[in-house]
């Protein structure tokens with residue numbers, strides 16, 4: 032039995048890094064990982080334009096390190112919605128200069144798109160916690176930019192959003208219409224029950240966190256049209272958050288053993304849907 036992780040992070044500066052994670056994941060039955068970049072400060076970098084540039088280089092290198100361990104990898108870089116308020120409140124970006132800063136970061140991202148170095152953009156979207164509304168608006172402007180790039184370069188998009196049931200999905204449909212990005216390129220990352228039903232009903236792809244309690248609910252209630260993610264942040268200060276990639280595998284095997292899910296269902300999530308969404312060849 033083979034398993035995929037459709038959204039995870041690796042941190043070679045503070046955490047285990049891609050090599051160790053990919054090795055352990057592969058030894059546990061993993062064949063595919065989508066690696067999404069973290070914010071500059073996670074890698075001990077200043078969030079300057081140069082800091083973002085260095086961040087993207089680290090992500091790319093880590094994707095290659097994972098590949099060398101023999102797993103298939105999809106590589107994502109972006110500008111996390113949670114970065115925006117931090118850039119202003121914690122770092123020295125002036126609010127009125129924020130969108131100029133974003134534009135410069137996106138010039139670098141577009142350069143990566145143009146050179147074919149990445150498979151997708153992420154994570155972008157809206158913050159899931161309370162912030163000054165101006166940062167919600169700013170994050171939507173960022174998301175719009177990312178959607179345009181995804182459309183222009185035929186790349187996937189990992190959206191980090193609030194768990195806002197049908198409202199979240201309706202709003203994303205408007206942005207899709209506005210930008211013309213293809214529905215099949217848009218992935219609702221970290222969709223939990225409550226949002227997930229609306230996402231799949233509208234024909235979108237979602238990645239669902241592989242937490243045991245969540246799996247028990249979705250396996251019972253939802254058709255296998257989605258993907259599973261660990262969203263592991265590889266931060267030793269927050270061990271096992273959201274879930275270790277290999278623990279996500281154990282969770283599935285445990286539920287399989289109990290007879291609450293079958294092989295066919297898990298193969299759809301871990302192989303068929305990955306092949307279709309990420310356009311990779313099957314293992």
Ligand SMILES: [Zn+2]
Pocket residue numbers: 154191220221
């Ligand atoms: Zn996220």
Ligand SMILES: [Zn+2]
Pocket residue numbers: 038039040067154262
């Ligand atoms: Zn994430």
